Structures are given as C-alpha cells and as structure tokens.
Amino acid sequence: MNITQVKVFPVNEEKLKAYVSIVFDACFLVSDLKIIQGPNGLFISMPSKRKKNGEFKDVAHPLNRETREMLEKHILAEYERVKAAAPPAAAAEPTKSDVASPVPPPESDRAAE
Numbered sequence: 617m618n619i620t621q622v623k624v625f626p627v628n629e630e631k632l633k634a635y636v637s638i639v640f641d642a643c644f645l646v647s648d649l650k651i652i653q654g655p656n657g658l659f660i661s662m663p664s665k666r667k668k669n670g671e672f673k674d675v676a677h678p679l680n681r682e683t684r685e686m687l688e689k690h691i692l693a694e695y696e697r698v699k700a701a702a703p704p705a706a707a708a709e710p711t712k713s714d715v716a717s718p719v720p721p722p723e724s725d726r727a728a729e
Contacts, residue, residue, distance in 0.1 A: 649661065
C-alpha cells in the first residue's frame with residue numbers, strides 16, 4: 617500500500633491546523649483527516665463519526681503502529697511543505713490552486729531504498 621497523493625487544506629484555528637485527504641495506490645480516497653495541535657506537538661486525527669451517545673468513533677484508522685507512523689510522516693511532511701510554500705495570509709484559506717501533489721517518501725524512507 618502506497619500513499620500516492622496528499623491534499624492539505626490549512627485552516628486558521630487554535631488547535632485544528634488543517635484538513636487532509638489522502639489517496640492510496642491511486643485508487644482509494646480517505647478524507648476528513650485532521651492535523652491537530654496537541655500539548656506534545658502536531659498529530660493526525662482520523663476521520664470519525666458522532667455516535668448517538670455523543671462519543672466519536674473512527675470510521676477509518678490504521679491497524680498497527682507502523683502504518684500510523686507512515687501516515688503521520690507523509691501527512692506532516694506535506695503540511696510543512698504547503699505551509700512553507702504559502703504566504704502567511706493565504707495559508708489560512710484554501711483556494712482552487714491548493715496543492716494535490718504526488719507524495720514522495722519522506723527522507724528517512726528514501727535512505728532505506
């Protein structure tokens with residue numbers, strides 16, 4: 617399974633930093649992931665749905681730590697790239713020209729090839 621595309625849509629909120637959509641193997645889309653600023657730094661929140669009792673339940677999530685770490689590396693790398701490429705005022709508002717680039721592996725993954 618390869619991540620073939622990551623779309624990052626920055627927002628200007630206190631804790632929520634961006635919405636994210638990812639594509640696996642150029643054929644499977646998962647949207648509504650979120651980049652959240654937590655007490656220990658940025659983390660990825662999986663898409664979720666509110667249950668009748670008010671609790672949230674993930675509708676899609678990695679089944680193991682390796683997959684979660686791979687997702688986080690790719691998503692946070694693209695978030696940093698989009699943030700660096702956008703002017704400060706424009707970073708808060710996504711436009712039609714938002715980047716939807718194919719995702720090369722993070723530097724740490726390239727060394728293993």
